Amino acid sequence: MADPRLVEHAKFIVHKSTRVKKNDNLVIHIDDDGMDLAVEIYKAASELGAHPIITAAPSEALRAQLAKAPKDTLTSTPQHMLSLISNCDVYIGVRSDSNIRALASVEPKSLAMYSKGQHPINEARLTKRWCLTQYPNGAYAQEAGMSLSEYQDFVYGAILLDVDEQHNRMEKLADLMKSADKVRLTGNRTDLEFSIKGRTPVISDPVHNVPSGEVFTAPLDTSANGEVYFDLPAIRLGREVKGVNLEFRDGKVVDVSAEQNEDFLREQLNIDEGAKRLGEFGVGMNLKINRFTKNILFDEKIAGTIHLAMGRAYKENGGTNESILHWDFIKNMREGAIKMDGKTIQSMGRFHWDS
Amino acid sequence: MADPRLVEHAKFIVHKSTRVKKNDNLVIHIDDDGMDLAVEIYKAASELGAHPIITAAPSEALRAQLAKAPKDTLTSTPQHMLSLISNCDVYIGVRSDSNIRALASVEPKSLAMYSKGQHPINEARLTKRWCLTQYPNGAYAQEAGMSLSEYQDFVYGAILLDVDEQHNRMEKLADLMKSADKVRLTGNRTDLEFSIKGRTPVISDPVHNVPSGEVFTAPLDTSANGEVYFDLPAIRLGREVKGVNLEFRDGKVVDVSAEQNEDFLREQLNIDEGAKRLGEFGVGMNLKINRFTKNILFDEKIAGTIHLAMGRAYKENGGTNESILHWDFIKNMREGAIKMDGKTIQSMGRFHWDS
Numbered sequence: 035m036a037d038p039r040l041v042e043h044a045k046f047i048v049h050k051s052t053r054v055k056k057n058d059n060l061v062i063h064i065d066d067d068g069m070d071l072a073v074e075i076y077k078a079a080s081e082l083g084a085h086p087i088i089t090a091a092p093s094e095a096l097r098a099q100l101a102k103a104p105k106d107t108l109t110s111t112p113q114h115m116l117s118l119i120s121n122c123d124v125y126i127g128v129r130s131d132s133n134i135r136a137l138a139s140v141e142p143k144s145l146a147m148y149s150k151g152q153h154p155i156n157e158a159r160l161t162k163r164w165c166l167t168q169y170p171n172g173a174y175a176q177e178a179g180m181s182l183s184e185y186q187d188f189v190y191g192a193i194l195l196d197v198d199e200q201h202n203r204m205e206k207l208a209d210l211m212k213s214a215d216k217v218r219l220t221g222n223r224t225d226l227e228f229s230i231k232g233r234t235p236v237i238s239d240p241v242h243n244v245p246s247g248e249v250f251t252a253p254l255d256t257s258a259n260g261e262v263y264f265d266l267p268a269i270r271l272g273r274e275v276k277g278v279n280l281e282f283r284d285g286k287v288v289d290v291s292a293e294q295n296e297d298f299l300r301e302q303l304n305i306d307e308g309a310k311r312l313g314e315f316g317v318g319m320n321l322k323i324n325r326f327t328k329n330i331l332f333d334e335k336i337a338g339t340i341h342l343a344m345g346r347a348y349k350e351n352g353g354t355n356e357s358i359l360h361w362d363f364i365k366n367m368r369e370g371a372i373k374m375d376g377k378t379i380q381s382m383g384r385f386h387w388d389s
Numbered sequence: 390m391a392d393p394r395l396v397e398h399a400k401f402i403v404h405k406s407t408r409v410k411k412n413d414n415l416v417i418h419i420d421d422d423g424m425d426l427a428v429e430i431y432k433a434a435s436e437l438g439a440h441p442i443i444t445a446a447p448s449e450a451l452r453a454q455l456a457k458a459p460k461d462t463l464t465s466t467p468q469h470m471l472s473l474i475s476n477c478d479v480y481i482g483v484r485s486d487s488n489i490r491a492l493a494s495v496e497p498k499s500l501a502m503y504s505k506g507q508h509p510i511n512e513a514r515l516t517k518r519w520c521l522t523q524y525p526n527g528a529y530a531q532e533a534g535m536s537l538s539e540y541q542d543f544v545y546g547a548i549l550l551d552v553d554e555q556h557n558r559m560e561k562l563a564d565l566m567k568s569a570d571k572v573r574l575t576g577n578r579t580d581l582e583f584s585i586k587g588r589t590p591v592i593s594d595p596v597h598n599v600p601s602g603e604v605f606t607a608p609l610d611t612s613a614n615g616e617v618y619f620d621l622p623a624i625r626l627g628r629e630v631k632g633v634n635l636e637f638r639d640g641k642v643v644d645v646s647a648e649q650n651e652d653f654l655r656e657q658l659n660i661d662e663g664a665k666r667l668g669e670f671g672v673g674m675n676l677k678i679n680r681f682t683k684n685i686l687f688d689e690k691i692a693g694t695i696h697l698a699m700g701r702a703y704k705e706n707g708g709t710n711e712s713i714l715h716w717d718f719i720k721n722m723r724e725g726a727i728k729m730d731g732k733t734i735q736s737m738g739r740f741h742w743d744s
Contacts, residue, residue, distance in 0.1 A: 057462060059469040073450045080454035085467035088450070090443045095428045099435035107412060112440035114414040114476035121469035 036070060039190040043167070043244075044074030046193065047126060048082070051165045051244050056083035058123040063089045068130030068169030075126060084124070093136035100140040100148055108147040111154045119158040129331060130169035134177050137272035142301040145271045149305070153358045167193075167244040168331055178327035185327075192245035192322045192332060200247050204237040204319050206387065207249045207379075211235035214374040217253075217315060219340065221370020223263035226282065228253040228312060233352045238316075238335075247320025247335040252353025253312040253342075256285035262342065264363040266326055266333065273298045274328075278363055280344075286310050287344070303344060308357030314343035316362075317372070317380075326364075333364050338383030340365050340372065391425060394545040398522070398599075399429030401548065402481060403437070406520045406599050411438035413478040418444045423485030423524030430481060439479070448491035455495040455503055463502040466509045474513045484686060485524035489532050492627035497656040500626045504660070508713045522548075522599040523686055533682035540682075547600035547677045547687060555602050559592040559674050561742065562604045562734075566590035569729040572608075572670060574695065576725020578618035581637065583608040583667060588707050593671075593690075602675025602690040607708025608667040608697075611640035617697065619718040621681055621688065622649075629683075630654045633718055635699075641665050642699070658699060663712030669698035671717075672727070672735075681719075688719050693738030695720050695727065 048054045060079050062072045069088070076086040100108070119125065137145070168174065168189055175185035215231040233251045240246040261281040268275045277293030287310045292299045303309045320335040327333060334341045341364040347353020368383035379386055403409045415434050417427045424443070431441040455463070474480065492500070523529065523544055530540035570586040588606045595601040616636040623630045632648030642665045647654045658664050675690040682688060689696045696719040702708020723738035734741055 059467050073447050076450035077453040081457045083459040083462035088445045092428050095431035098432040102436045104438040107438035112414050117472040117476045118469050121472045
């Protein structure tokens, strides 16, 4: 018998997150592992009369493609994949790489070219009822520094929690952000200010992300000034970038440094113009996510952190920045403060309204 | 390191069978197992600049859908899957169910409804460069009555053989069939005659089927008269039908019996009008396939057998019979004979030109 939490997880995604209904065309995508979760999602969805298809992109296959495919084929968009996504109603992505470093030796340029080719497919996905979730496997457990069973407890704990209680806490913050103009982040080599005026803060219930628990908005494109230091590593396409320092002037990054993988960071921020501007400001609000696990789906929701994304902004925030990049950088706020229009709303990771 | 024959198998499919080329859109479909073969196919294809996607239909997922989905959703054709196939250039199907009996308890009616819904997708597939192959796993080994390593030897033996030598033998038979009118099959409760006049015999090199090795054509729709007994079991959608006896009058089955699963047989032959007529007459020609393994991809190519399919005929033969069914029934000819226009061309499983 399967772990009953696996079945609960699948049902949560089908019934609550993506609200699958009769005759929905559904795509369930896995990387390497996670086929047993995909099967449970398939079962729950088809019972409702939906039409699921399972697709997989094993990391060894992707690595070989990025390393050996003729370069000009990487940037082209496969029409069969685009039409699959364009004709679906619901897209469920299950993160489940069996080796998170599988792409480590691939040239950054090939990765950037591949991202360009896949961009229209990713865009099409965002017009659907989509959801990104995590399959707790050995690779992610190892990355998090836990045993598999500890990691399963962690993942299912963050997913199968009281989502109403979490929603109420997030609503409080979103109400403040709605009327705010200037946001200032301070502490640990950081003093950054930007505006969120007129933008729409979004309460992230576990709909597009499972787990969820964050409130996010889009900074105004030309508003960021100052510098920010990200004490937690940022991971993208198998690369770990550590100790990132970004300096902004009128919304644009003018100075970049990193203690590890600085070249890769520069390469990514040079993909296009929008990659040098902020696309998102988010505040972590999931109380069950209480440690850094080197996994953005969880880390950006750690209570007591904020994150800033470089690149594309979300339309739902009223964001305008365009880019093929959307890369989140997380900052631990337990040594800092968040101010809005001069008023401290969080200090040392605790909201001023917390006891 | 993977079994080197797995890599050879993948390369055979990509380079020889489907002749993948730059910018081809490719679909690789597996059932349960076979992901390692899919990955090798993906690697070989993307190295040429093709765009592969891997899809999977795990048998437990399909079983749950057939058992529990609202009936009216089974007969509808999922547009996202249809568009995926319509927009591909190459389709590679890898037979790899981890349990060949997974659908055994599903109602025949549900299976028939599902077949109807999938029919346009299957039709679209046949307009592409397509290939069906076998992943040698435990379930198929068990079904064949062999150990896994024996079965791997059997499968790779049948695939990685001298295809030119095989082609020459098949050409000899095809030349005879090209000018033939009446075919008569006799022996072991069998005396059946039908016409293949004006139809085009096809030499099956390992293009659409890997392995291959058969020569097949389409009988004239109203020409079959007499009776035929199939001494080997016929398997479809997890059901094994044994001891099938069919009696034809003017091309149509007028009497049906089976020693096992006769109801299922009748159900299938009643799917539509075309299901009661012959769609194919084939002669097995692969010398490395020397035993019955309860797997049609192999069994229909056993040297010394013939097979007749009920249902749809192939356009490449100039066949005209239409049906959503295409179900092969195999007959061991080691106790019989094949005559063409009165002349014995094969007796006791040996061609008259063999020494």
